Amino acid sequence: MKKESLIFLIFTALSVLISYSCQGPEKKQNGSLPETAGGWIKYEKNPVLGGDLGTIFDVSLLHEGPGDFQMYCSWRPRRSIALSTSRDGLLWSKPAVCLSFNDSSGWERDVNRPVVLFLNGKYHMWYTGENDSASAIGYAVSDDGRQFRRVSPLPVMVADRPWEKKALMCPHVIWDDQLKLYRMWYSGGEQYEPDAIGYATSPDGIHWDKYPANPVFRADSSRQWEQAKVTACQVIRRRDDYLMFYIGFKNTDFAQIGMARSKDGITQWERYAANPIIRPGMGWDSSAVYKPFAVMDGEKWLLYYNGRKNNMEQIGIALHQGPDLGF
Numbered sequence: 001m002k003k004e005s006l007i008f009l010i011f012t013a014l015s016v017l018i019s020y021s022c023q024g025p026e027k028k029q030n031g032s033l034p035e036t037a038g039g040w041i042k043y044e045k046n047p048v049l050g051g052d053l054g055t056i057f058d059v060s061l062l063h064e065g066p067g068d069f070q071m072y073c074s075w076r077p078r079r080s081i082a083l084s085t086s087r088d089g090l091l092w093s094k095p096a097v098c099l100s101f102n103d104s105s106g107w108e109r110d111v112n113r114p115v116v117l118f119l120n121g122k123y124h125m126w127y128t129g130e131n132d133s134a135s136a137i138g139y140a141v142s143d144d145g146r147q148f149r150r151v152s153p154l155p156v157m158v159a160d161r162p163w164e165k166k167a168l169m170c171p172h173v174i175w176d177d178q179l180k181l182y183r184m185w186y187s188g189g190e191q192y193e194p195d196a197i198g199y200a201t202s203p204d205g206i207h208w209d210k211y212p213a214n215p216v217f218r219a220d221s222s223r224q225w226e227q228a229k230v231t232a233c234q235v236i237r238r239r240d241d242y243l244m245f246y247i248g249f250k251n252t253d254f255a256q257i258g259m260a261r262s263k264d265g266i267t268q269w270e271r272y273a274a275n276p277i278i279r280p281g282m283g284w285d286s287s288a289v290y291k292p293f294a295v296m297d298g299e300k301w302l303l304y305y306n307g308r309k310n311n312m313e314q315i316g317i318a319l320h321q322g323p324d325l326g327f
Helices: 003-021
Strands: 056-065 068-075 080-086 096-099 110-119 122-130 135-142 167-176 181-189 194-202 229-237 242-249 255-262 288-297 300-309 312-321
Touching: 056 288, 056 300, 056 312, 068 110, 122 167, 167 194, 167 229, 181 229, 229 288, 242 288
Parallel strands: 056 110, 080 110, 110 167, 135 167, 194 229, 255 288
Antiparallel strands: 056 068, 068 080, 080 096, 110 122, 122 135, 167 181, 181 194, 229 242, 242 255, 288 300, 300 312
């Protein structure tokens, strides 16, 4: 072989290798990348809820103290929201329905994607009601956290802005004691998977004022892993800022999990440099990972998420030792 030909072949091989390495995580084979980043590790006994239960997904968690975990989740075969409990956050009881669908309402053929707060001696749930063409957000309360009653037969928030299209879903609500307001981050857009995240406030959990500059968090087209959509966030108030866990979609079917932060929880969101922090794996969560919800348990974080393999979704956990997420 001539020297010039050898040099050309070496140059070509190096060019292909460099091009492949620069494609970004989503263009490589799934197994060639770590399944987590930023110090997160998937629990070795995942999934923790699913299997014979069928598709079960979209966690909201209450963790009031040691030995007391309450998981509210969507149970697709029952078209309902269910409660499961645990003493360690790892081993969970069989779920029991706590809010069922209501075909007669016209907008709650399925109920799912809840968030639950315990405030002033009551459990407060905001949830997604769906029919075949639209989604809206409802509100229910409970004295014991096990059986919820609707506050109104009508949704408390519906899609009525152009960017929201026909679907509002995935509410996440915190109570701001200083402002005396409920603060909600919600997803709006397409019915199959919403497109972006909006923000609203309410003094009573029923009447909501949407932020005029919504959506407050949009997909970043320069980041391939979340170029299509960002949705289904959890927002945690910290001492100096607000931490968001969210889903980023490369396309409608391929989802991963990332983090962002903001000083006021509304504007100037900064993405975590190592996003995505949770990627699909090689087994039960090989198709996509969705809907993060993180809590501190002692000196470790527990991050609950949906893993999908083909058409089956189950719930798993990623762990992070120590409270400092480096962000």
